Amino acid sequence: MRSLKAVGFGLAIALIVELLLVFGIAAPIFTAFVPESLARTSALADGVVVVAAAVGMYWGGMAAGYKAVHRPRLHGVAVAVLLFVVSPALNLAAAHDPFVQLRDSGFLLLCGVLFAISVAASFVGAGRGWQLQIYNRKVKRTERRLGKR
Known part of the structure; x- marks a missing residue:
């Protein structure tokens, strides 16, 4: 049960960070400075999504x-894996084609890159989270030891 809570907490953090990056930072910048026709066809938008996914997955993995x-x-x-499973599951639950965008080779390549970067970022973040937990345990032990003297 604690494992499910840990992964659920990571999912929530990853989604919040990604939404803040994409809709809170990138979207206002895109609407203000980048023409709409360029933003839709540009690799810049894809790059922003990849960076947002990497940062979100890092924090979620941590x-x-x-x-x-x-x-x-x-x-x-x-x-990372569960977030990539949730999207087609939600499309299927809404009676839509779960892989509607994956018919295009460019979008399929983008999804593959997103998945690889997300898994790598969450792997690195999880290692950092574990290091933080070990450090916090050491600090608590030291505080308890010094407090009893």
């Missing part, structure tokens, strides 16, 4: 790795 009791990297990578 949160899952920090909360995990055992196997923090597995929990961190589970965040």
Whole structure:
């Protein structure tokens, strides 16, 4: 049960960070400075999405790795994999084609790049979360030891 909570917490953090980056930072900049015709056909928009996914997955993997009791990297990578499973599942639940955009080779390549970068970023983030958990345990032990003297 704690594993599910750790992965769920990581999923929530990853989604929040990604939404803030895309809709809170990138969207206003794009609407103000980039013409709409260029933004839709530009690789710049794809790059922003890839960077937002990488940063979001890093923080989501870090949160899952920090909360995990055992196997923090597995929990961190589970965040990225589950987010890629959730999207087609939601499309299927809404009675839509779950892979409607994957008919285009360019979009399929972008999804592959997004998946690889997301898994790598969440793996690195999970390791960092585990390191933070170990550090916090050491600090708590030291505080307890010094407090008892």
